[in-house]
Amino acid sequence: MERSSFATRSVQFAFLALVAGAWFLATETGSISALFLPRPLSVYAALERLVQTASFWSAVLVTLTTIAKAFAIAIIAGILVGYAVTRSKLATQVIEPVIAGLFTVPITLFFPMFILFFGIGTGSKVAYGATYAFFPIALNTIAAFSNMEQRYLSAARSMGASSFDTFRHVLLPGALPVLITGMRIGFFICFASVLGGETISSVAGIGRNIAHSAELMESARMYAWICFVILTSVTLNLMVYSFENHIRSR
Amino acid sequence: MSDLAAPMKTSAPLSGVLAKALLSPFWLRVALLAVVLALLEFYGRVYADPAFMSPPSLIVKAFFTKIAPQEKILEALWFCVAQISAAYALSVVFGVLIGLAIGATAFSRTAFLPIILLLFAIPQVALLPLVILLFGLGPAAKIAFGFSHGVFPIIMNVVAGMRDVKELHLRAARSMGASRMETIRHIILPHAVPSLFTGLRLGMTMTLLGVILAELYVSTGGIGYYTRVFAESYDPAPLFALTGCLAIIAVTFNELVRIAQNHLTPGKRRSPTLKIPVKE
Amino acid sequence: MSDTAISIRNITQRYGAADESSAVLALDDVSLDIKKGEFLCLLGPSGCGKSTLLNIVGGLFKPTSGTCLVNGRPVDGEPHPDKVAFVFQESTLFPWYTIIENFRIALKFQGIAQAEWDDRAMRALKAVGMASFAGHYPEQLSVGMRQRVNMARGICVETDILLMDEPFAALDEQTRMVLGEDLSQLLAATGKTIVFVTHSLAEAVFLSDRIVVMSARPGRIKTIINVNEPHPRSPDFMLEPRFSELRNECYALLRDEIRAAMAAQRDPQPQNAGA
Numbered sequence: 001m002e003r004s005s006f007a008t009r010s011v012q013f014a015f016l017a018l019v020a021g022a023w024f025l026a027t028e029t030g031s032i033s034a035l036f037l038p039r040p041l042s043v044y045a046a047l048e049r050l051v052q053t054a055s056f057w058s059a060v061l062v063t064l065t066t067i068a069k070a071f072a073i074a075i076i077a078g079i080l081v082g083y084a085v086t087r088s089k090l091a092t093q094v095i096e097p098v099i100a101g102l103f104t105v106p107i108t109l110f111f112p113m114f115i116l117f118f119g120i121g122t123g124s125k126v127a128y129g130a131t132y133a134f135f136p137i138a139l140n141t142i143a144a145f146s147n148m149e150q151r152y153l154s155a156a157r158s159m160g161a162s163s164f165d166t167f168r169h170v171l172l173p174g175a176l177p178v179l180i181t182g183m184r185i186g187f188f189i190c191f192a193s194v195l196g197g198e199t200i201s202s203v204a205g206i207g208r209n210i211a212h213s214a215e216l217m218e219s220a221r222m223y224a225w226i227c228f229v230i231l232t233s234v235t236l237n238l239m240v241y242s243f244e245n246h247i248r249s250r
Numbered sequence: 251m252s253d254l255a256a257p258m259k260t261s262a263p264l265s266g267v268l269a270k271a272l273l274s275p276f277w278l279r280v281a282l283l284a285v286v287l288a289l290l291e292f293y294g295r296v297y298a299d300p301a302f303m304s305p306p307s308l309i310v311k312a313f314f315t316k317i318a319p320q321e322k323i324l325e326a327l328w329f330c331v332a333q334i335s336a337a338y339a340l341s342v343v344f345g346v347l348i349g350l351a352i353g354a355t356a357f358s359r360t361a362f363l364p365i366i367l368l369l370f371a372i373p374q375v376a377l378l379p380l381v382i383l384l385f386g387l388g389p390a391a392k393i394a395f396g397f398s399h400g401v402f403p404i405i406m407n408v409v410a411g412m413r414d415v416k417e418l419h420l421r422a423a424r425s426m427g428a429s430r431m432e433t434i435r436h437i438i439l440p441h442a443v444p445s446l447f448t449g450l451r452l453g454m455t456m457t458l459l460g461v462i463l464a465e466l467y468v469s470t471g472g473i474g475y476y477t478r479v480f481a482e483s484y485d486p487a488p489l490f491a492l493t494g495c496l497a498i499i500a501v502t503f504n505e506l507v508r509i510a511q512n513h514l515t516p517g518k519r520r521s522p523t524l525k526i527p528v529k530e
Numbered sequence: 531m532s533d534t535a536i537s538i539r540n541i542t543q544r545y546g547a548a549d550e551s552s553a554v555l556a557l558d559d560v561s562l563d564i565k566k567g568e569f570l571c572l573l574g575p576s577g578c579g580k581s582t583l584l585n586i587v588g589g590l591f592k593p594t595s596g597t598c599l600v601n602g603r604p605v606d607g608e609p610h611p612d613k614v615a616f617v618f619q620e621s622t623l624f625p626w627y628t629i630i631e632n633f634r635i636a637l638k639f640q641g642i643a644q645a646e647w648d649d650r651a652m653r654a655l656k657a658v659g660m661a662s663f664a665g666h667y668p669e670q671l672s673v674g675m676r677q678r679v680n681m682a683r684g685i686c687v688e689t690d691i692l693l694m695d696e697p698f699a700a701l702d703e704q705t706r707m708v709l710g711e712d713l714s715q716l717l718a719a720t721g722k723t724i725v726f727v728t729h730s731l732a733e734a735v736f737l738s739d740r741i742v743v744m745s746a747r748p749g750r751i752k753t754i755i756n757v758n759e760p761h762p763r764s765p766d767f768m769l770e771p772r773f774s775e776l777r778n779e780c781y782a783l784l785r786d787e788i789r790a791a792m793a794a795q796r797d798p799q800p801q802n803a804g805a
Binding site for chain 1: 273275278279282302357360361362364365368371372373374375376377378379380382383384451454455458459462463466467469477478480481486489490493496497500501504
């Protein structure tokens with residue numbers, strides 16, 4: 001990305017100020033119903049009230065546990081399947097396009113089946129999130145291990161490396177950046193799909209609370225939840241971004 | 251090793267050619283699909299609880315007995331297709347226009363691309379109840395949600411395609427006396443075409459996701475209503491059949507974009523293979 | 531009019547401000563006259579500023595100081611496509627256009643009337659023996675064929691001056707030599723002025739009337755070597771003892787420069803053992 005100057009930063013701040021200003025003006029002048037867009041201050045007040053309730057933290061805990069379980073399953077399954085596929089060139093040629101093709105179809109289509117198989121509780125969300133995150137992780141694992149340049153492997157073999165040595169010192173370090181990319185993409189897809197699953201059909205969690213406040217027409221509370229999710233995801237993005245830079249720069 | 255057999259290839263008998271064709275990745279993929287279907291059929295008929303699982307043959311049968319004769323369901327499916335088309339058309343028009351505007355100069359790119367990336371990083375599904383509240387239960391909300399998913403990958407790939415134009419190509423054009431407009435028209439835009447198509451394909455995947463999320467969330471009408479009815483009645487065959495219809499719709503849309511890409515990319519240049527919606 | 535095609539006067543090119551420690555002096559007070567119909571090679575170690583000089587002559591870069599005259603008119607950081615054509619590496623053929631479209635676009639950019647496009651393009655393609663590939667995309671041709679076409683694209687605009695920036699760098703030695711022969715024939719047939727940047731010694735000796743040997747950074751003209759051999763040149767020229775002598779002379783001149791350039795990229799050597 002190019003270096004940003006003072007002028008480009010100003011444009012970005014102006015954009016944010018414009019959005020905030022438009023929100024403030026539209027609600028203060030009453031040109032939009034508070035049902036659709038509550039005043040910024042009442043959203044802030046709702047958020048403040050929300051974080052003091054025990055139900056807020058239990059909802060957050062439910063969602064976080066669901067994401068953690070789904071992501072763990074996706075990593076294990078994705079890397080195992082991905083690595084196994086790359087052991088054979090033919091298997092890579094046959095299976096990689098199948099996984100890539102399935103990934104262009106929204107897995108969300110099959111969400112009702114997850115509910116059917118795993119019930120309306122957190123189990124269906126774990127399975128749904130894990131399935132969604134499986135694809136980018138498996139695809140990146142395949143890409144990471146199958147794109148390894150043959151000359152590195154030949155070089156290692158000519159130096160007398162055992163197959164474990166080759167894996168440990170050539171294959172794995174070479175694949176790691178792409179593996180990490182897969183896990184990052186998988187994580188954010190997992191995050192969004194668990195949230196989506198909770199929103200569409202569930203009994204607990206953050207997504208359920210957003211949908212529930214919408215059903216009750218409690219706009220301020222709904223906006224408070226949405227703000228919480230956006231802040232969390234922006235923070236997570238920044239954290240993961242700097243973590244990845246840290247790993248790469250080593 | 252197979253390398254040793256390589257010199258034989260030229261004089262391989264017909265059966266060898268046939269065996270080679272059957273062992274091609276395509277036919278192996280077909281075989282894999284057949285095996286999976288057969289296993290599902292066997293499992294569904296012998297072991298599975300019929301309240302949860304249905305063998306593929308019964309799903310196909312359910313399509314003809316419980317989906318195809320019901321005009322309301324067919325109408326809901328057609329609605330779904332129309333919404334996807336509308337949302338995608340909006341995504342393409344606005345995605346390309348906004349992308350061109352942002353990609354036109356280095357300044358607009360450095361100023362606005364971070365804003366686009368920030369917006370793209372928001373898990374939009376958190377806004378789904380809000381979108382329904384704003385746009386109602388009808389098609390407007392579904393089109394809006396599909397559009398808001400589809401537009402970002404298109405913008406980002408148009409900008410990336412224009413940014414990655416080769417310095418040497420620009421210099422060559424300048425040495426030939428090309429004006430700024432001619433450079434954009436004949437160098438920068440054609441260069442961005444493969445990346446544009448990457449964006450169009452990702453945009454399609456995301457539009458499908460947006461529309462289907464909204465369809466499933468609204469369970470009082472449309473596809474969402476029928477999936478809920480079928481799921482709650484513990485009659486999985488029509489549910490699977492309905493899902494299958496949606497999957498076929500999704501695959502068809504994806505294929506249409508892919509065919510367009512293959513026909514409309516000048517110079518038969520391949521775009522970076524579409525695999526993962528990589529965020530920058 | 532004089533018989534000078536290009537006149538380079540005291541050109542200095544600096545990257546970064548003069549007072550910055552990171553400032554790089556790419557060209558230091560370079561002056562050179564290039565005669566009409568001459569084939570001149572700029573030869574030097576990588577980073578000696580030979581490409582920069584060519585880009586300044588072509589009007590693609592503006593020098594920090596100094597002037598460059600083409601046919602007596604100053605070039606001021608603006609390309610003159612009617613007088614000067616550039617040939618870069620083969621990868622500057624636009625991959626989204628077919629070969630013939632690549633020619634048309636070059637002629638369009640140059641402001642030639644549309645009626646002449648195909649005529650000129652086919653003439654240039656025939657000159658390099660590539661007319662039957664007009665409808666192909668660059669990707670469908672081999673690298674050597676692409677460079678042939680790329681050269682023809684530089685020819686079709688029919689300028690008096692051709693600037694070539696390491697055009698054969700991506701090619702193998704054999705293809706280079708064959709294309710070099712073609713170029714020599716072209717020069718003899720058309721009387722164009724050609725300025726050619728290369729780091730290949732054999733290529734420089736085989737093609738040039740004069741070889742300008744440049745020093746490592748900052749780029750200065752070290753020596754000018756005359757090659758007295760009429761164009762078109764045949765491959766037999768390479769077998770003559772004179773060819774090897776000239777080649778060795780160039781190598782001897784460059785060797786020190788290359789060592790100097792490489793020394794700047796190595797571990798610091800202890801200057802004095804006692805310290």
